[in-house]
Amino acid sequence: MRLTVDGKQIEIDADPDMPLLWALRDLAGILGPKFGCGIAACGACTVLIDGSPVRSCVLPIGGVEGEIVTIEGLARDGTLSVVQQAWLDEQVAQCGYCQAGQIMSATALLDEIENPTDEDIDNAMSGNLCRCGTYPRIRAAIKRAAATKLARA
Amino acid sequence: MRRAILLTVTAMLLGGVAGAQEAAAPSTEAPAVDPAAGLAAWQDVYAVFSHPRCANCHVEDDHPRWSGAHYGETRIHAFNVMRGADGSGFGNPGLRCTTCHFDSNSNVLHGPPGAPGWHLAPVEMVWFGKSSPEICAQIKDPGRNGGRTISEVAEHVRDDALVGWGWAPGPGREPAPRSAEETFAALERWNAAGAPCPAE
Numbered sequence: 633m634r635l636t637v638d639g640k641q642i643e644i645d646a647d648p649d650m651p652l653l654w655a656l657r658d659l660a661g662i663l664g665p666k667f668g669c670g671i672a673a674c675g676a677c678t679v680l681i682d683g684s685p686v687r688s689c690v691l692p693i694g695g696v697e698g699e700i701v702t703i704e705g706l707a708r709d710g711t712l713s714v715v716q717q718a719w720l721d722e723q724v725a726q727c728g729y730c731q732a733g734q735i736m737s738a739t740a741l742l743d744e745i746e747n748p749t750d751e752d753i754d755n756a757m758s759g760n761l762c763r764c765g766t767y768p769r770i771r772a773a774i775k776r777a778a779a780t781k782l783a784r785a
Numbered sequence: 786m787r788r789a790i791l792l793t794v795t796a797m798l799l800g801g802v803a804g805a806q807e808a809a810a811p812s813t814e815a816p817a818v819d820p821a822a823g824l825a826a827w828q829d830v831y832a833v834f835s836h837p838r839c840a841n842c843h844v845e846d847d848h849p850r851w852s853g854a855h856y857g858e859t860r861i862h863a864f865n866v867m868r869g870a871d872g873s874g875f876g877n878p879g880l881r882c883t884t885c886h887f888d889s890n891s892n893v894l895h896g897p898p899g900a901p902g903w904h905l906a907p908v909e910m911v912w913f914g915k916s917s918p919e920i921c922a923q924i925k926d927p928g929r930n931g932g933r934t935i936s937e938v939a940e941h942v943r944d945d946a947l948v949g950w951g952w953a954p955g956p957g958r959e960p961a962p963r964s965a966e967e968t969f970a971a972l973e974r975w976n977a978a979g980a981p982c983p984a985e
Contacts, residue, residue: 649892670893670896671891671893671895671896671897672884672885672891672896672897673863673864673895678884684881684883684884685879685880685881685884686883686884686885686887687884687885687897690885690887690891690893690896690897691887692887692889695887695888695889737879737880738879740878740879741878741879743878744878744879745878752870752877752878752879754865755865755867755870755877755878755879755880756877756878756879756880757879757880758864758865758866758880759864759865759866759880759884759885
């Protein structure tokens, strides 16, 4: 089957029940999305499909419709996305394992709410776990990214 | 208004039956509806609607519930999953129900269940923690049942894919009692018997 991932068409020859994360990592070599729990309980595998966040570890590829964007597809022409840059500026990551998923959820949030409150952030990000406990920096980075986007608007 | 129509129809039915019986056998009268049969049919419906597979997403507040053998007591859905600030029942920006719940059940134990259009029921359709008479009154109230007749409620129960998930909830979850078709039939029996509600 054919998938559109990070702006490229890729052919995947696999069982339709294979989780998208397996196809991305093991077949397409896109290693940005991470395997954490395998049951949609941690968010490390989050990717966007047509702009909406999904947990790719439990989504069968046979059910995928739309354009997939992973953490590897956010940068444009070598320039990090606003959210990625804010992550760096706020030095969010500690171990960094969860940040690909965190950034994808934050990207989806800011696409819908341009200036999110603390509550909006909590509502959007509570399904993305960070065992290092970087939540205050995650919140700061989202607010920084929001401010940057608003300043550019 | 609907209650008035029902009463009028019932009176007409009773009148017609009584009239026919007067001609054939004036000494006996059989009611057109059987409240006992209606209440028994409602009990079958209530057993389904109050079951966790159904009631856990018919909640009054903003939080779906989890329950089952491996959860212990019923608890609020993890991850701060909520109805959604817009009241849609589909969650919040950045964390929609469909972030994790897809068109079919995950085949992994403890993976998320799935059905098309996964979302919370509208807040006025609350079943979780409600008594049988309360749910009964809600189902009969078009203002709180999506503007449906009872027959339309029955068809919704029989035909809707998300409702149908309650009988096929995936590995590790107890399904709702009986089946969609049997619950449809129970609703039709209840309706035919005048849709009686149990006393508080």
